[in-house]
Amino acid sequence: MAVPDVQQPLSAIGCDACQSAVQSGGQQELSFLLLDQLTIPVLSCDEHLEQFSSVCGLTSEDTVDLLHHLPAGGLSCPSCRLVPYNSPHPLVRVQDGAIIPLACPEHQTEIVQRFQTGIQTQHQLTVGLDTSTGPSLKDP
Ligand SMILES: [Zn+2]
Numbered sequence: 001m002a003v004p005d006v007q008q009p010l011s012a013i014g015c016d017a018c019q020s021a022v023q024s025g026g027q028q029e030l031s032f033l034l035l036d037q038l039t040i041p042v043l044s045c046d047e048h049l050e051q052f053s054s055v056c057g058l059t060s061e062d063t064v065d066l067l068h069h070l071p072a073g074g075l076s077c078p079s080c081r082l083v084p085y086n087s088p089h090p091l092v093r094v095q096d097g098a099i100i101p102l103a104c105p106e107h108q109t110e111i112v113q114r115f116q117t118g119i120q121t122q123h124q125l126t127v128g129l130d131t132s133t134g135p136s137l138k139d140p
């Protein structure tokens with residue numbers, strides 16, 4: 001069996017469910033993240049997939065969908081369809097878990113950037129609540 005060539009040791013993942021999903025190399029647990037025009041095949045456990053999608057959702061006005069099967073229309077990007085499961089993919093840390101986007105390099109980069117932007121947005125929201133300086137929306 002081919003083992004995904006991840007760039008961090010799998011032992012760095014604190015979540016057992018994420019580890020087994022990642023180690024399956026796409027033979028199981030493959031989910032699809034639908035964000036704006038993107039359909040990204042991802043490997044992770046349900047819990048961290050939810051966290052990842054909600055963070056990515058902060059960068060979009062639309063809702064993020066998670067599917068546990070290939071969407072009806074398939075993948076719109078021909079390059080994503082051709083990505084082999086055993087090629088190197090970045091491991092994206094999500095708290096104590098991790099996800100692997102199994103997309104073409106272009107869309108892989110895009111979803112990772114969305115996630116990083118989402119993390120910053122989330123951080124700013126948290127900081128805003130803590131300090132409550134400056135203009136903010138408050139209940140009357
Ligand atoms: Zn997990």
Ligand SMILES: [Zn+2]
Pocket residue numbers: 077078079080103104106107
């Ligand atoms: Zn693609």
